[in-house]
Amino acid sequence: MTERVQIMQPTSYMGGRVSITRNNPTCVLFIIDQSSSMAQEFGERGEGVTKADAVARTLNDLLRNLIITCTKSEGVRHYFDVGVIGYGERVGAAWSGPLYGRELVSIRDVAQFYTRTEERMQAATDIQGVVSERSTPIPVWIESVAKGSTLMCQGLELARNVLQGWILRNQTAYPPVIVHITDGEATDGDPAELMASIARMQTSAGSVSLFNVHLSSSREASPLFFPESPDNLPDNFSRTLFLTASYLTEYMRSVAWDNGMTPSQSARAFVMNADPSLLALAMDIGTRAGYVR
């Protein structure tokens, strides 16, 4: 039976977009800013959570959910190749622990090779349907990092190469899903053309889906989500983030509507000045692009 899960987009029964299957997995690539500015506090005053902490935690939660989605009775199915590219003091795969240095990893291996677990109180439903709050070990793959300058161009170049290689090997696959999270402008050049070249990539099943998430550097800045035009954006960088972002799919929009937002058909997969809750929502929506079988 077809499954509707974390990564999904309702399509017509036949003849719609290509499905994501074990034989035809797709690629999910996160590109994250790990520069020193990510050490700034994020969210409500006094929480002591930095932007880097929030990104790492949100990403770990998302990876955990993806793995649970891919878990079947026989184990974890290879629906996704997953990559996390960080740019800051170093540019490269951002996995900690056993996956260190690996650019793309089967979701099966991600499930197996986390770096550590952290105990977190979580509401959990047991097999009898009883809900209770208990300490649950949560796997960690990505640690909070905030060092160095914003080598965004280098990070995007690596991402482009990784994606090109993957598409070459998977030309008929469901197109890759890319989520780029940053809090500021590049210090190593103009990333506009690199971002545009990533946004133009495609498989025979369609164009990649690029979601740009800009994190707030100021508590006063109002979040802006899913704009339809670049008219009110403050600078060239934000306009580049807007112009290279994909259009929200119908399903992404329905998730946004469920969360009290009302993006139109021409809304872009772009949020600006995101706070922690908008970061989590944007990452959730950003990875709801495929259709798993």
Place this chain on the structure above:
Amino acid sequence: MPKVEAIFCAVAEQTGGSSDTAEDAYAIRRGEDGIFRAAIADGASDGIFSRFWAEILTQAWLPERTASLPPLEPLRQRWREKAAEKPLPWNMAARLAQGAAAAFLGVAISPDGVWQAVAVGDCLLAHLRQDKSLALSFPFTSVNDFPDLPLLLHTDPARSAETQKWTMKGTLEEGDELLLMTDALAHWYLQETGRGEKPGVWFEKISPPETFAHRLRHLRTSQRLRDDDATLVRLRYSP
């Protein structure tokens, strides 16, 4: 008097799957009361131990009793016991709370050819005449009837749709067939029927199961059949 015979039963897994990963199940039995019972179930991929749940449901259809859904609570308990048999890795433990679900279709046929069927979800029963024309299909009559999110029998009572079951009765004539199909095959069948074809003829050429699997691969390759597990139970009311 004619009697019901199962002339073909098979589960064909989706591309890339194996008999271990298929989540469909079927069961057939001629009871001592003379009633022939058959059931299919299509385990949902977003559950865990879904095939086991599908097997529990189909097996529970077989004992002699009226043609109604069996009480599900004892069946849920069996599934829970199976799930708790051994320690699970973190991701399977997290998945377990989501339970398992399946679409279900059961039919009971008495010796006089009267059949009664119960369905929850998107499995299909097709009643064919001897010339392979379609007498009726249940619970859907057209491809447009297939829901995006079918109702399912769930191990979690709060998410289960047993109160929303469909029932149907019919009468077989000599030479008639009943086909029980899970959703992908059922969708193809009604699509072909809607085009004025007689897809019942296709089923004449599918035995043994390897041929069935091979012909399904052909339909999938030509984009006419969705790539999913496919189960078929074919019953004939023969002299």
